[in-house]
Amino acid sequence: MPHTLDSQLTETVRYLGATLGDTIRDQLGEEWLQRIETIRKDGRKAYQGNDDCAVRLKSLFAELGNDELLTIGRAFSQFLNLANIAEQEFNSNNNADDPIESLFSHLDNANVNAATFAEALQQLHIELVLTAHPTEVTRRTLIHKHSELAKCLSNIHSTGLSAAQRHAVETRISELISQAWHTEEIRTVRPTPVDEARWGFSVIENSLWDAVPEFIRELDQRFLTKYDQAVPLDARLVSIGSWMGGDRDGNPFVTSKVTEQVLLLARKRAAKLFAQDLDILQTELSMSDCNDELRALVGDVLEPYRALLRPLLNKLRKTQEGIIEVLGGGQAATLANAQDWVSSNEELLEPLMACYRSLNACGMQVIARGHLLNTIRRVHCFGIHLLKLDVRQDSERHADVFAELTRYLGIGDYGQWSEEDKQAFLLRELSSKRPLFPPKWQPSDDVQEVLDTCKVIANNSKDGFGIYIISMASLPSDVLSVVLLLKELGVTWPMPVAPLFETLDDLNNAASVIKQLMSIDWYRGYIQGHQYVMIGYSDSAKDAGAMAAGWAQYESQEALVAVAEQNNVELTLFHGRGGTIGRGGLPAHAAILSQPPGSLKGGFRVTEQGETIRYKFGMSILAQRSLNMYASAILEALILPPPAPKQAWRDAVIKLAANGRDNYRKIVRHDENFVPYFRVATPEQELGKLPLGSRPAKRKPTGGIESLRAIPWIFAWAQTRMVLPSWLGVMKAVQTSLDEGQRPVIDDMLQNWPFFNSRLSMLDMVFNKADPRISAEYDKRLVSEDLRHFGDALRDELQASIVLLLELLKQKTVMESDPKGAVSMSIRASYLEPLHYLQIELLNRIRKLDDIDSDPVLERAMMVAIAGIAVGMRNTG
Secondary structure (H helix, E strand, O other): OOOOHHHHHHHHHHHHHHHHHHHHHHHHOHHHHHHHHHHHHHHHHHHOOOHHHHHHHHHHHHHOOHHHHHHHHHHHHHHHHHHHHHHHHHHHHHOOOOHHHHHHHHHHHOOOOHHHHHHHHHHOOEEEEEEOOOOOOOOHHHHHHHHHHHHHHHHHHOOOOOHHHHHHHHHHHHHHHHHHHOOOOOOOOOOOHHHHHHHHHHHHHHHHHHHHHHHHHHHHHHHHHHHOOOOOOOOOOEEEEEOOOOEOOOOOOOOHHHHHHHHHHHHHHHHHHHHHHHHHHHHHOOOOOOOHHHHHHHOOOOOHHHHHHHHHHHHHHHHHHHHHHHHOOOOOOOOOOOOOOOOOHHHHHHHHHHHHHHHHHOOOHHHHHHHHHHHHHHHHHOOOOOOEEEEEEEHHHHHHHHHHHHHHHOOOOHHHOOHHHHHHHHHHHHHOOOOOOOOOOOOOHHHHHHHHHHHHHHHOOHHHEEEEEEEOOOOHHHHHHHHHHHHHOOOOOOOOEEEEEOOHHHHHHHHHHHHHHHOOHHHHHHHOOEEEEEEEOHHHHHHHOHHHHHHHHHHHHHHHHHHHHHOOOEEEEEEEOOOOHHHOOOOHHHHHHOOOOOOOOOOEEEEEEOHHHHHHHOOHHHHHHHHHHHHHHHHHHHHOOOOOOOHHHHHHHHHHHHHHHHHHHHHHOOOOOHHHHHHHHOOHHHHOOOOOOOOOOEOOOOOOHHHEOHHHHHHHHHHOOOOHHHOOOHHHHHHHHHHOOOHHHHHHHHHHOHHHHHHHHHHHHHHHHOOHHHHHHHHHHHOOHHHHHHHHHHHHHHHHHHHHHHHHHOOOOOOOOOHHHHHHHHHHHHHHHHHHHHHHHHHHHHOOOOOHHHOHHHHHHHHHHHHHHHHHHOOOO
16 A cells, blocks of 8 residues: 555554554563454454454354453454544544635635625524433543543654654553553443533533634634634634533433532533633733723722732632532532622623723734633633533423322323313413412422422523423423423523424424414513424434434424424524434534525534544544534535425435335334344343443333333444444335336435435445444354344345445445545454454353353453444444
């Protein structure tokens, strides 16, 4: 291979692998290193099609003891982690694609003028909502080591290092790899919701805190140069939300006390970070010249800027200290306006802006636009609460409150009422000035927890909260009930309430629900012209398959946009996308440009989930690129919206979606062999023991496959390389349309409709990760003979789907249009190969035991294999 950037990546992976080998030799000896090296080489050849090497791997693993399998699993999991770090660093420093430059090119081709651009810029708002779904398999302590490794690789690839400097960096790389090898890679206990929240705070502190102001600074310079349009000083181009500590849907560990603790911890972290900024500013702003405004604020002092900022710095420190005392139980829990704390963003902004205006007035613009401007931008993005915490709860929990209350009051059972009667009751109480809840009423524990959550919202600043999301919402009463609960528990401000439409039926009915709400005068007054709606991606895909879910999401958004326009209401669509294709994930640019026209006018709000947070925002340079990708796509979609579908396209995709749904459900819902096959062919049951996140794998502990969360559903199929939820039924539906003479329409949609093109293009990436050969190996060892035909049929459809997709895309191989992606998977595949055979051996042994806990080494080896494959696939759920 000629020396290219790709060969640089390959060489980096080899270098890190060799360094890990040295670490293994130091601990276990030369014999172990040679064994692992032999396995690695056999894995590479087996991946390339050498059956003898595959047989040799299987035979070796069958002979080894559990502790030896654990060591091998650890080694190859570490290899995959190192390969990912190398790729992450490589991409951060060698990515020639510039999304902003690409945007400018598209706008130039369309002759877009500065005024049109300025109008779109006013609408640009990226709201990232960090979520802690159980997908992040890597421990925080290892994430830190991996981040340090990435920095070392950046240093070693920079020019001008002396021999001594290079040696020092290489020594540090060896140290970090050794630290990682000697660290327990699997958590011994599940993280708590508070642990997850702290992890989210760390992402902000270590990456986004620097990335956001730098991203805005770069945009500002480029937009000024290109269109003479500056980013306004008070623009909130980016804001950060979170579900960590607020998402109680199906998670019994997220309580009102946890939510209050997370709010305090976020505020403490913000105070710490702003104190660091203020410390730098009051050190650097030593100038004496100032304008009259600043002089009036501080009096006749030699260093007016320091004089203004020092008290603010002290107050930030007191905020930190006060919160620490409250968390330690040293103060009463009435926190809303603690006297010595910074209690509003204005307390930060006003002195900072006074300094900014003074510096500009006195000819010190270069100082004003330095660290001070970054701090001002951070106040607008993060604020004194660091992020805005969303609260999410299932609609049934709210209905249960009123059912219990109405039974206590003797006026019937709310749960049995018609929708009309529910709305009449809720609206009557919303208009009433008397309290609804009797003082002597003693609700059940579950109902009390819902009430306590609303009290926490009432007792804290509205600036610390985002929106209240109702899972499994399907009726207007689901929304009105939450609004009434908030009112009755003392929330004095109109907290936005967003129904989450998740299933196929609910998505199809979403516009009708919002239309009914818009017809209620009281509710229209409450929302003050702005409605949030959350679109669920993962549950709809699990319910109906990828094509049907994708079209339902599109149609739902299209209809919601129309309802909002008819009612003169601003609509913000909140996209609950997962990181994987099977959960609705698409690369950011493709996802945004494939949305219906007009769906971005109210801003872009999206979940960033699990391990995708680290891959996209874990380093400042990666975060800046991700933000640039979002910004360029949103601006392009606002200025040059994608076409509304032609009627022929609409007719064709309606039929495709229906056929795709039927194909998918025929297997997943209606074939009696599916569930038995799924249980034995994948490690789904073993996944429940992996302490990934705080939330249980099932919504209902006793439920079957229908109650399995979308994340472990995706995770299980990814482990065996079947990745079934992402493709099942889709290309089969396309083939039916082709057989019916729809080839011209299919080609037209593929060429000219981003919605359709993006879905087929994403299957290209899915098929790069799929491996029917590996899936068949799981079946050979784990599936009984009477069920193997089922897996064979699935793999036949997978193979046929790949052939058809390549023919439609005019490609000879998958990922032909993205050679970097193909190289990326190829590098990891040779390390993944042994892990799959290892996992199959472990699953076979585990299922022969009566009680897995009787062999903790075997259990740990299984967990390591699961985590390693997840790392190699670059996604879990």
